[in-house]
Amino acid sequence: MTIKTEEKKSYNSELGIKGVLKENAVQVSKNQNVEEISSRGYGSLENGEFSLTFYEALYLLEKGFLQVEDEKGKKVNFQKLLQLYESIDENAWAKYLVYRDLRSRGYVVREGFGLGVDFRVYERGEYGKDTAKYLMLSIQEGKPISLENLTTALKQCQSLKKELILAVMNRRGETVYYSVSQFTLT
Numbered sequence: 001m002t003i004k005t006e007e008k009k010s011y012n013s014e015l016g017i018k019g020v021l022k023e024n025a026v027q028v029s030k031n032q033n034v035e036e037i038s039s040r041g042y043g044s045l046e047n048g049e050f051s052l053t054f055y056e057a058l059y060l061l062e063k064g065f066l067q068v069e070d071e072k073g074k075k076v077n078f079q080k081l082l083q084l085y086e087s088i089d090e091n092a093w094a095k096y097l098v099y100r101d102l103r104s105r106g107y108v109v110r111e112g113f114g115l116g117v118d119f120r121v122y123e124r125g126e127y128g129k130d131t132a133k134y135l136m137l138s139i140q141e142g143k144p145i146s147l148e149n150l151t152t153a154l155k156q157c158q159s160l161k162k163e164l165i166l167a168v169m170n171r172r173g174e175t176v177y178y179s180v181s182q183f184t185l186t
Contacts, residue, residue, distance in 0.1 A: 016065045021076050024088065025051040026068055037065075041108035041127045053111060054085035054092070055099040062100070091138065095119075098138040098167040101175045112136070113160075116153040121165070135160070137180075138167040154180055 017033055019026035027049055028034060034050045037043060042060065043052045052060065060066035061078050068076040085092040095118055102109045102119070108127035110120045112135060120132035135157045139145050150166075157164040157180075164180040 016067060017060075018067045018069065019052060019057060021068055021070045021081070021084070022051070025053060026057040026066075026081075027051045039128070041110060041122070044111070054081065054089075055096045058082060058085065058096050059100055059103055091140065091143075094138050094140045094167075094169040097169055097173060098136065098175050101167075102136075109136075113156065116149050117156060117164075118167075133163060134165050135162045136165050136167055138169065138175075141168055141170045150180070154182060158182065 017028055017037065019028045028037075028043065028051065030050055034043070034045075037060075038045070038050070042056050043050055052066075057066060057068060058078060058081055061068060061081060068081060070076055082092065082096070085096070089095065099109050099119065102121060106124045108122040110122070110132065112118045112120060116137060117135045118138045119136040121134040121136050122132045123130070126133070135153070137145075137150075137153050154164050166178040166180050168176050168178065170176065
């Protein structure tokens, strides 16, 4: 679960932002380019504070657009941030890889609605113009998901008129996407 050295990029202070590690997110002060990254589908403003989810912070950290520090001002690297994320979500690595894959393909990926749905995925160029077309559920190969949980997620997607996509991360770290739909015999 390490990022290859050649993939790591150094922090770009002209483009980048600085964030402070909190318990469940990375908080960014509003006097930085918050509007720019927000318009690109990153982060959320809650209770007057702008914060990034752990997978957003990991992605921006890997790309060199974010520098994360703990509350004492000590730099937090990718591995440390990932370990913290994994301590609160056992499926953290799979979620991050799915998030990174979708972002690298040009999709805007936002937090899911809950009930087992991990992400809302917007068509390319549609973020801010239209609602998300897809709801994504990420799982790891070899880790079963109950039929009940899958059915609940599918019903939620259907009620919202969205398409459910199952993102399965295989043992080699590659992600395969499956469209999920209801099948009824008549």
